Amino acid sequence: MSKKTLIPIGPYHPLQEEPELFKLYCDGEIVKDIKWETGYNHRGIEKLSESKTYEQVFFLVERICGICSTSHPFAFANAVEEIADIEITDRTKYIRTIIAELERIHSHLLWVGLAGHFLGYNTVFMWAWKYREPVLDLFEMISGNRNSYAMFKVGGVRRDIEEAKIPLIRKILCDARKKIDLLTGAVMDDPVIHARTKGVGILTKQDIIDYGAVGPTARASGLAIDVRKDDPYAAYPLINWKVITAHEGDVFAKAQVRLLEMYESISMIEQCLDGLKKEKEGDISVKVKEIPEGIGNGRAEAPRGEVFHFVQSDGSNSPVRHKIRAPSYVNIATFRKSCIGQTIADATISLAAVDPCYCCTERMAVVYDMNSGEKIMNANELINESVRVTNELKKTIKLQK
Amino acid sequence: MAVNLFYFLVFPGLLFVSVTGALLSWFDRKISARVQFRQGPPLLQPFYDFFKLLLVKETILPRKGSPMIFLLAPVFAVFGATMAGVFILLPLFNISTGFRGDLLVIFYLLTIPSFSYITGALASGNPLAAVGSSREMKLILSYELTFLLVIAGIIMKCGQKFDLYSIIQTQQAGSPFIGSISGVLLFIVALFCVQAKLAFVPFDMPEAEAEITGGIFIEFSGATYALIKLSKYIMLFILPSLLVALFMSGFMLNGIHILWAVLKVIGIVLLITLIKNTNPRIKIKQAMSFFMVWMNLIAVIALVLIAFGY
Numbered sequence: 001m002s003k004k005t006l007i008p009i010g011p012y013h014p015l016q017e018e019p020e021l022f023k024l025y026c027d028g029e030i031v032k033d034i035k036w037e038t039g040y041n042h043r044g045i046e047k048l049s050e051s052k053t054y055e056q057v058f059f060l061v062e063r064i065c066g067i068c069s070t071s072h073p074f075a076f077a078n079a080v081e082e083i084a085d086i087e088i089t090d091r092t093k094y095i096r097t098i099i100a101e102l103e104r105i106h107s108h109l110l111w112v113g114l115a116g117h118f119l120g121y122n123t124v125f126m127w128a129w130k131y132r133e134p135v136l137d138l139f140e141m142i143s144g145n146r147n148s149y150a151m152f153k154v155g156g157v158r159r160d161i162e163e164a165k166i167p168l169i170r171k172i173l174c175d176a177r178k179k180i181d182l183l184t185g186a187v188m189d190d191p192v193i194h195a196r197t198k199g200v201g202i203l204t205k206q207d208i209i210d211y212g213a214v215g216p217t218a219r220a221s222g223l224a225i226d227v228r229k230d231d232p233y234a235a236y237p238l239i240n241w242k243v244i245t246a247h248e249g250d251v252f253a254k255a256q257v258r259l260l261e262m263y264e265s266i267s268m269i270e271q272c273l274d275g276l277k278k279e280k281e282g283d284i285s286v287k288v289k290e291i292p293e294g295i296g297n298g299r300a301e302a303p304r305g306e307v308f309h310f311v312q313s314d315g316s317n318s319p320v321r322h323k324i325r326a327p328s329y330v331n332i333a334t335f336r337k338s339c340i341g342q343t344i345a346d347a348t349i350s351l352a353a354v355d356p357c358y359c360c361t362e363r364m365a366v367v368y369d370m371n372s373g374e375k376i377m378n379a380n381e382l383i384n385e386s387v388r389v390t391n392e393l394k395k396t397i398k399l400q401k
Numbered sequence: 402m403a404v405n406l407f408y409f410l411v412f413p414g415l416l417f418v419s420v421t422g423a424l425l426s427w428f429d430r431k432i433s434a435r436v437q438f439r440q441g442p443p444l445l446q447p448f449y450d451f452f453k454l455l456l457v458k459e460t461i462l463p464r465k466g467s468p469m470i471f472l473l474a475p476v477f478a479v480f481g482a483t484m485a486g487v488f489i490l491l492p493l494f495n496i497s498t499g500f501r502g503d504l505l506v507i508f509y510l511l512t513i514p515s516f517s518y519i520t521g522a523l524a525s526g527n528p529l530a531a532v533g534s535s536r537e538m539k540l541i542l543s544y545e546l547t548f549l550l551v552i553a554g555i556i557m558k559c560g561q562k563f564d565l566y567s568i569i570q571t572q573q574a575g576s577p578f579i580g581s582i583s584g585v586l587l588f589i590v591a592l593f594c595v596q597a598k599l600a601f602v603p604f605d606m607p608e609a610e611a612e613i614t615g616g617i618f619i620e621f622s623g624a625t626y627a628l629i630k631l632s633k634y635i636m637l638f639i640l641p642s643l644l645v646a647l648f649m650s651g652f653m654l655n656g657i658h659i660l661w662a663v664l665k666v667i668g669i670v671l672l673i674t675l676i677k678n679t680n681p682r683i684k685i686k687q688a689m690s691f692f693m694v695w696m697n698l699i700a701v702i703a704l705v706l707i708a709f710g711y
Contacts, residue, residue: 005528007613015611029532029685118611120602120682126437192603192680195687344532345684348612 004032007344011040015118015348020358022335022351029343034335038358049322054080054154054291057319061309062148064324065357067110070103071302072324073152075309078233079298083313084291086155090235091279092286094272095157097235099142099149100300101265101272105176106135107303108258111355112183115255118352119196124186131179138172141165156285163281166273173266180266184259197252201338201350204249211334215305215327217354220257221249227301239271251353258355291315302327304355328357413490415483422634423447428667429637429674436678447634451627460623465526474521475621475628481513482635489643492566493651502563504552507643511598514632515541518607518617521629525620533616536685537607540597543692548594550700554587555647557707565646572650579648583706588648590700595640596673597688599633603680604688641669 010021019040025033045064049057061072074096081088109132116124136146142161143149151157161169187193208218218225226243228236244260246253291313298309305327312321331354339347368374408414426447434441462468488507491498500506519537522530556563558578559571578584597604608616621629645651645665652662683691 005531007528007532014614026532028535116681120605120609120611121680122433122602123437123678124681126439130438190681192683195683196681343684343686345606345609345612345682 003027009348009351010037015352016356016358017114018358020356024339024344024347026344029345031339031342031344031347034339034347036332036335038332041358046322046324050319053317054319057322058152059150061324062150062152064326065302066147067107067357068103068302068304068307069148070099070151071300071307072309072326074100074234075298075300075307076311076322077152077154077298078300079296079309079311080154080291080313082296082298083294083311084154084288086286086288088155088286089279089283090238091160091276091281091283092156093235093238094275094279095161095284096152097239098161098269098272099139099151099157100234101268102135102138102142104265104303105262106132106139107355108262109135109180109183111258111303112187112255115251115349115352116187118349119193121193124183127186128183131176131183134172134176138169141168153285154291155288158284160282160284161276163277166276169273170270173269177263177266180259180262187255187259194252197255197349198248198250200251200346201342201353202249203334203338207334207337208249211337212330213305213334213354214330215302216254216257216261217305217331217334219243219245220253222247225306227299227306231299233300235272235275238275239268241268241271251349254353291317304328304357305331326357328354332356332358408487408491409483413494414487415479418483418486418490418635418638419631422631422636422638423451425637425641425666425670426634428670429677432671432674433678436675447630451630451634454622454627454630455624458623458626460625461620463525463527463620466620467524467526470524471521471620472625474517474524475625475632478514478517478521478632479628479635481510481517482632482639485510485513486635486639486642489565489639489646492564492569493642493646495652495654497566498564500564503565504556504563504568507565508549508552511640511643512541512545514636515598517632518629521621521625522617522619527620529613529615530617530619532613533607533609533619536609537600537617539685539689540600540604540607543689544594544597544696547590547692547696547700548598550697550704551587551591551594551647554583554700554704554707557704558584569646569651573653577648577650582711583703584648586699586703586706588644590696590703591644591647592669592672592676593692593696595644595669596676597692598640599636599673601673601677603676603683605682606685606688609682637670638666641666641673644669 004025004027007024007026008021009015009024011019021037021040023035023037024031025035045060049060052060057076058073061076062069064072109128113125113128113132116122116128139149140146142165143151143159151159203213203217203221205222207213208221208223214225222245224243224245227233229243241264244257244264246256293313293315295310295312298311300307307327308325310321310323311319314320334354335351338350338353342350410416424444424447427442427444430446431441462471485507488498488503488510492503515537519534522534522537555568555578559568562568562571572578579588600607606612606616608618613619618626618629645662649665652658654662
């Protein structure tokens with residue numbers, strides 16, 4: 001009988017930028033079991049959204065995630081436009097696509113940097129984040145904000161991309177491509193990086209299907225699922241691009257998929273800029289009178305995978321039900337497959353490889369009895385329970401003194 | 402006695418190695434920062450760090466640990482590093498100790514900081530520190546044999562002399578050992594051993610910030626951590642100095658040669674820093690096979706070359 005040691009990763013840990021807790025049960029360096037707890041940062045977004053008007057919800061959902069702050073409004077816009085049956089203009093489609101793809105570039109660069117940091121390769125960390133800077137500057141030029149762009153509204157976008165700005169955007173993209181070349185070279189050809197990431201945290205295609213993983217995590221295992229292709233929205237059917245896949249399913253494949261996706265994104269943005277020329281300037285929104293009664297499903301491909309928004313409307317000016325599923329919610333379940341049996345060093349990079357984003361994933365649980373259907377505990381009771389436990393703990397601590 | 406105390410405490414002992422080591426640590430941080438497009442710290446930052454930890458920050462004792470060993474470990478680390486520093490630097494500054502086997506003593510003294518970290522970490526009772534110390538132990542096991550082979554090579558090269566003073570004198574009379582093929586091979590091997598001894602990337606798995614949040618040093622705080630930092634500063638100075646003594650004919654202390662002496666040490670620190678900044682951290686298993694197979698192989702090839710006179 002070997003005794004297992006508990007190695008905690010979290011609630012505050014340099015590996016993850018957000019509060020969460022992974023409990024690695026280890027025998028020596030080998031991870032035997034893994035459990036995770038989220039819920040440190042629950043913000044009640046879905047409930048909040050029910051008390052806001054459709055226009056306000058955009059600003060709210062943008063703040064679900066600081067990194068993929070366009071994919072949530074994008075999915076929400078898709079859902080609301082489905083309810084109201086709104087046909088947006090082509091110029092809007094192009095602008096929305098440009099914003100979403102720029103976001104993918106900056107999010108993937110951010111991930112490459114973080115992955116470097118987790119491997120102890122701080123030079124890649126600093127370089128990737130430096131190369132991300134011009135992309136954020138581009139955002140500032142287009143939308144006025146470096147993050148949380150506030151570009152979306154029902155039936156359109158808030159700001160136009162004027163003809164005068166396009167040459168500069170092209171130039172920045174051209175520079176970005178060179179820098180990504182440099183970074184890709186540094187990552188792809190480094191034998192030490194190969195030694196650290198190849199064959200680590202392998203997820204087979206069957207694992208992906210079993211766990212329902214999405215986004216680059218799934219595409220790195222050879223499963224070509226991408227909402228942009230499978231359920232085309234905005235300008236994605238109007239331009240030429242391909243879904244990047246790899247087949248190994250290890251950390252290296254995930255890095256490869258993300259790095260190559262950045263090139264695809266750049267080429268997509270360039271095509272969208274070409275498309276913008278054909279459309280009339282200023283034609284960026286359609287008039288929306290009211291949102292009728294009904295339900296709408298909106299999907300968007302975030303940098304981490306599929307974002308799903310379900311919106312139910314009763315004809316008033318705010319949604320009666322708004323359900324959000326962020327990609328990390330399904331992706332973090334794959335940790336059981338990718339981490340158990342690995343060493344701690346491999347497990348940490350496997351955790352980081354799905355690019356998890358926990359705050360998007362926080363949920364409130366209400367416990368029901370299976371048989372009777374009665375509520376066993378509701379929110380208030382849970383809070384009272386927590387207060388009771390804290391008081392008890394306080395008493396025991398006093399006793400020890 | 403008074404002379405020996407002076408040697409240990411002031412020059413070339415504690416005071417000298419700490420101050421120089423701290424300055425070299427600034428150099429290391431500044432170069433890393435410039436490689437990474439950052440500005441880097443001011444010159445005196447290592448001193449600010451040290452004195453803030455020593456004088457301002459609270460020292461927290463782990464409740465479940467064994468406090469005596471936990472507190473003594475950093476002291477031993479500084480002691481071992483300083484002692485090794487004295488033995489390395491006295492011959493370098495042309496002061497013969499008359500001790501005819503000091504190279505082997507240096508070899509043992511240089512492991513004392515690592516062993517102190519391990520005992521201190523295990524005394525803290527933290528599971529992450531336990532993982533860190535097990536990694537440090539494996540790391541020591543892997544590089545010590547290689548380092549011993551390097552020292553054996555040097556001893557063979559200078560005609561079975563076991564003291565650093567004669568090794569330096571032999572090189573100054575003839576040519577530095579790095580000037581031959583076997584010397585270059587041994588130097589490369591020794592450089593990686595130094596990298597591992599300093600626990601710099603790619604061999605920083607005992608600390609591994611992103612995995613085990615500082616590993617062996619996780620429970621150290623305040624004055625104890627200040628002493629650990631001090632021992633690291635000292636190691637950053639004395640290990641490159643040892644390489645200079647073993648391969649680059651030591652220091653010559655007249656005229657322009659003083660500049661050369663400084664440049665040699667800085668050059669080696671620069672090499673170490675560049676290796677640190679262009680590699681990710683490898684796994685402990687990979688580090689073991691790296692030293693036990695590849696580095697040992699190169700060292701043995703070098704020994705064979707020396708035997709044939711290259």
